């Protein structure tokens with residue numbers, strides 16, 4: 001579903017991604033972790049074309065992300081993305097947040113979009129909040145709406161970039177629970193997160209990054225029980 005081959009990226013002379021290669025198959029959940037500044041956000045953003053890269057190749061459902069002729073907005077609509085900061089439109093109601101892209105990008109009718117939005121809102125446990133505005137919801141609730149909004153586009157995969165790291169501790173689990181459910185339903189997911197409980201529960205593989213490079217890309221159990229690199233060992237010792 002997602003394939004990266006020797007992807008490299010530079011900011012001026014600074015190499016932020018160094019020959020990154022990996023594959024995420026349909027239904028697979030891959031957790032990406034590593035120290036701050038190691039290139040995790042950059043990596044995940046290159047996958048749906050939010051960040052250009054200079055070398056290598058990325059295929060999304062067989063389509064090249066970096067190729068000149070690629071319609072990036074079309075490609076992006078296929079992949080749901082949830083960031084650290086819940087990026088809902090503050091001046092739109094929750095319902096409007098959930099229906100806007102469905103109507104504008106997918107051309108769904110208002111009723112169809114609304115029905116889909118309500119179903120997803122129900123699924124993330126926020127059915128009664130449909131007419132509120134983002135500012136009236138807690139951070140955890142807003143992040144659940146952001147996930148519902150991404151799902152409303154029927155994505156072929158979901159990308160998460162530290163979706164719980166800006167949340168108060170008591171709200172982290174309500175967001176992780178939604179992600180766990182999604183993973184168990186077979187959604188293809190690439191998640192940057194330091195929530196190792198989540199990784200242990202649902203990840204198939206763990207990617208560990210350091211200084212722009214993928215240092216480990218191994219089955220979950222191997223990562224936790226027997227990390228190969230010193231850097232991964234140090235990292236785990238610090239966060240577990």
Ligand code: ADP
Pocket residue numbers: 011016034035036037038039040041042043
């Ligand atoms: P992570 O998500 O692992 O913390 P990032 O992908 O955000 O790491 O950043 C990787 C590195 O690239 C960091 O050293 C960061 O300072 C640098 N970087 C990120 N964005 C830019 C930019 N727009 N210009 C220059 N350097 C950047």
Ligand code: MG
Pocket residue numbers: 040041042162
């Ligand atoms: Mg980051």
